[in-house]
Amino acid sequence: MEETAQNGADEIKPVSDTLLVLSKDTNKIEMVKGVDKDGNLQKFPPNEMQESGQLIRVDKHGDLFSNFFSNFYRQLKNPSHFNFFKVSEYDAVNTAKDLQQYVDQASLEEKEKLKEYEVLPKNTNPSKNQNTMENNTETQEYRFQPEQIDWKTMEKFGLNQEKLEKLNAMDPLLRGFKTNTLIPITINLGTAVSKMDVRLSLQTADNGEVAVNLHGIRKEPNYNLKFLGHEFTDEDKKNLKESGNMGRVVDLVNPKTDEIIPSVISRDRLTNELVAYRAEYMKIPDEIKGIQLDEHQKQTLLEGKPLYLEGMTSTKGTTFDATVQFNADKRYVEFIFDNNQKLQHSQSQKEDSSQNQSQDQNKNSEPPRVFRDKELDDKQYEKFKAGETVYVSGLVDSKGKEYQGYITFNKETAKTDFSFTNPNKLKEKAQPSEAHKTQKAVNTDGKTNESTKNIKEPLQSKQQEPANKQQQEQQKKPARSRGRKM
Template identity: 80%
Template sequence: MDNNTDNQEYRFQPEQIDWKTMEKFGLNQEKLEKMNAMDSLLRGFKTNTLIPITINLGTAVSKMDVRLSLQTGDTGQVAVHLHGIRKEPNLNNTFLGHQFTDEDKKNLKESGNMGRVVDLVNLKTDEIIPSVISRDRLTNELVAYRAEYMKIPDEIKGIKLDEHQKQTLLEGRPLYLEGMTSKKGEPFDATVQFNADKRYVEFLFNTKPSQLQSQQQSQEQKTSNQQPQHTDKEAPKVFRGKELDDSQYEKFKAGQTIYIDGLTDAKGKAYQGYITFNKETSKTDFSFTHPNKLKEEAKPTVDHKTQTAVNTQGKTNEATKNLKEPLESKQQQPANKQQEDQQKKVRKPRGQKL
C-alpha cells in the first residue's frame, strides 16, 4: 500500500486489524494489498471484490469466497466480519422491522435498490431510523443505510441537478438523466440511483425509461396511500408516528380538523399541519393549511358575484342597471363619465297610440 496516502481519509489503521484472526483465514496484509483490498477496508467499506479464504475446522478445511469488512465492537476493538455468498436474498422475513412488499422484492432483485425510504428499527435501542435498502450484488446480503447520511452530488457527469432531481435521489428513487458526458468525452444516457451498499449514487445502465416510469408511478401510488385504512372506520390514535393526546383525539374522531405538530419528514426535518378524519373513506386527510381557510379564500368576492350576476345570469344591479357594456372585474359602480351619463338617463314610458 502506498505509504504516502493521507491517513486522515481512513477510518481504521492497519495496526488496528486483528491479523491473528486474518491468518486463520489464510490472509495477511501483503496478500490484501496485492488484491487492492486494504484501501476499502481501512475506509470502513467492504472489499470491492470477493476474497478467497480458507477456514480450518480441525477435521476439515473449508474454502469460500467472501467480502471482508472491519467493524468496531462494543468494547472498541476492531473486528473482522465475513460477508458470505447467499443463494438469494431473504425477502420473505422482516428486515429490521420492515416487511417487504411485492414491489420492494421486485426492485431489489432487478436493480438491487429497493427504491424508497422506509422506517427501520434498531434492534438494540428500538430507535426508528429512516433508511434506504439495497442488495449486495456480490453476496445477496441486504444492506441498510441511514437516509440522513445520504449525500447527493450537485452535478453528475456534466449534468447539474435541480432541487427536484436531488429530492428524487434522496427519497431513494431512480432518476433517468440524458446528455451526460463520459470520461472519453462521449455523450450517454443512464439511470442513476443511490445504493445503500456502495453509499453513493450509482449508474444503472440496464434500466429502461419505461421501467423507470412504471417504478416511479408505483412509488407515487404508495406514497399517496401511505396512511393505513381502517376498515372498521375507527379513527387512528397515531398519525405519522405522532400520538394524539386525548383532547385532540376526541375532536379528530368526531370529524373535526385539528392542528398537529412535531411531525418529521424522511430527511429528519420537522413540519406541522392539519388533519381531518374522513369517516366515509376511513382515511386521514392532511393539509399544511386549515381546510376552512382554503375554502374561505376560494369563495368569490362580492365584486365578483356582482359581475357574474349581471353579465352571465342576466340580473341587474341598481347602480349599473342602465349601462350598455358588460361589467368589468370587481365593477359595482359606473367606471367613467360616459357610463355615469348612461346610468342617469331614465327612459320615460311612451303613451299608447289610439
C-alpha cells in the same frame, strides 16, 4: 520557530489552531466546538467565546491538523452546507468578527474568493467541485489503521496484509467499507477445511476492538422475513431483484436501541446480502457527468428513487443516457444501465480503477463465484477456477427468458468468456480430417510413415504417398528417418 504564548511565569504553551465555520444557510461566521453523536455540527457565536471556552484546539503541525480535519469532516451529517477556515486560537475571535464583516458586505464574486482560504479534507482537489459525482465517494482519511486489524484472525482465514494489498483490498477496508471484490478464504475447523469466497469488512466492537466481518455468498435474500422491522412489499422485492435498490426510504428499527431510523435498502450484488444505510447520511452530488441537478432531482435521489438523466458526458468525451440511483451498499449514487445498452461508460470509480490495474494484477485475480446472478456450485467452481469450461443453465435474460451456455475464466484478462456452444467442441471440429492427418503428422509433428519417409519436400494437402516421379525416386533411396515412426 514555533509560535508560543506565555502562560504563567515559567510555562511556555504551544499555540494551537482552531476552526471557524461559515454556514451557507445563515451566512454567519461562528466558532467550531465539535460534532455530536448524530453528526450535527456544534458551534457558537464569537461573542460567547469567554463563556464557552470549548472551541476545538489542534496542534499546528500540518499532518496532525490534516488528519484531524479529515476525520472531523467525515463525521459531519451535511458537510457541504459549511465552509471551514483554520486560524490561530488567539486570533480566532477577532478573525471571526472581521470575516463576518467581510461576508456581510461581499458580492457573490468576492465570496467565491474565500474558497482560496477554505480548509478541505485530504485528497480533495480544491480546483474541482467536491460535490460532483466523481468525488462523491468517501475521500477522507482512513477510519482504521493496519495495526488495529486482528491479523491472527486473518491468518486463520489464510490471509495476511501482503495478500490483501495484492488483491487491492486494504484501501476499502481501512476506509470502513467492504472489499470491492470477493476474497477467497480458507477456514480450518480441525476435522475439515472449508474454502469459500466472501467480502470482508472491519467494524469496531462494543469493547473498542476492531473485528473482522465475513460477508458470505447466499443464493438470494429471504424476502419473506422482516428486515430490521421492515416487511417487504411485492414492489420492494421486484426492485431489489432487478436493480439492486429498493427505491424508497423506510423506517427501520435498531435491534440494540429500538431507535427508529429512516433508511434506504439495497442488495449487495456480489453476495446477495441486504444492506441498509441511514437516509440522513445520504450525500447527493450537485453535478453528475456534466448535468447540474436541480432541487427536484436531488429530492428524488434523497427519497431513494431512480432518476433518468439524458446527455451526460463520459470520461472519454462521449454522450450517454442512464438511470442513476443511491445505493446503500456502495454509499453513493450509482449508474444503472439497461441490459440492452452497451456499457460504454461504467461508474467512474470502477472505470478509473480498472484502467490502473496491470496485467500482472489481473493474473492474480480470483474468478467470480457468481456469473450473471447464477451461483456456481462447488464442483463447477473448482473446474472454472482451474481454467476449464463449465456448462451453466438457468441464466435469465432481460426479458425473463431462461438460457444456458458455457463459461471459461480467462486468466490473462481476469474476465469470464461466455459462449452458447462448447468452445472445446469447436476445437475438436478444427482437428484435421483423415485426409489431412498424414500431412499434419509429417510436416507439423515430425513423424514418418513408410510411404513418404524418404521424401525431402513437405507433403502437400491430403498427400499420403509420392506425388511425382522425382518423389518416387527419392522414396526408393534409403535415407535417415526424419522423425518418429507413425
